[in-house]
Amino acid sequence: MNLPQTLPSSIAPPRVLPPADRLFARRAERLRKLSAGHPMARWMEWLASVSDCQQKMFERAPEVQAEPLTAWRAMYDELCAALDRPAGNEDAALQARVDHCLAFAAGREAGEGRDQTDVMVAAALQVAWARASRQRCAQALPAITHREQCPCCGSAAIGGVVMAGDGRGGLRYLECALCATRWHVVRAHCSLCDSTGEVAYLGLEGTAGEVQAETCAACTGYIKLFFEARAPGIDPVADDLATLVLDVLVGEEGFARGAPNLLLVAGEAV
Ligand SMILES: [Zn+2]
Ligand SMILES: [Zn+2]
Incomplete structure (x- = not known):
């Protein structure tokens, strides 16, 4: 019996997830x-x-x-x-x-x-x-042409969600800061400049590590990753606002934030 070389598309996880x-x-x-x-x-x-x-x-x-x-x-x-x-x-x-x-x-x-x-x-x-x-x-689900841009509206990502369950466990999707569409981007690549091998992760002590800053030595930028398995119900916008102290720490290490949060006001920024 000949087995198919690739999984049918109905089994493969979708590359774009519409706003929930x-x-x-x-x-x-x-x-x-x-x-x-x-x-x-x-x-x-x-x-x-x-x-x-x-x-x-x-x-x-x-x-x-x-x-x-x-x-x-x-x-x-x-x-x-x-x-x-x-x-x-x-x-x-x-x-x-x-x-x-x-x-x-x-x-x-x-x-x-x-x-x-x-x-x-x-x-x-x-x-x-x-x-x-x-x-x-x-x-029709749009194609991903630029990994750092929302395939629907072209905006930047608020951060990346490492999913749990639904056949997508462990996969990383970036979430659009404006329209909340999510698109799949492989892990261990900087999502700002596409560099590999120079990515490191920084988290807050005393937490389960549900929010981590993914820093890139190549472009000195970072975005936050949000781990669903460590905090069910985690939301990139809400959890970003709750972890601004992490931005201070990562900023002190010399990295610049590359992810806009539209619910942030200047005075509240740490
Ligand atoms: Zn969008
Ligand atoms: Zn980079």
């Missing part, structure tokens, strides 16, 4: 769990409320296939109303924040000077883009 159905609900749960006794507890709890609103908007079926560059605005107004914050911004000023947020997500600009309004804008953009990417993935 409960993406923002899961993040809210994780933020609330991590906030207990955390120095940033109030900020994390507020972000959990933001994530709850994001989930409601994400679940609502779009009446038309909205273009995210226009769909975000109604979501921003809804977020402001739900969280009792004034939307009070001129359109031009808001548009400047959108432009900056998209450039930050793409890794083209630093996140300095971001404030709470930027986080609200980013939260609306995340929902608009996650919905657009989910629709896109439902038609």
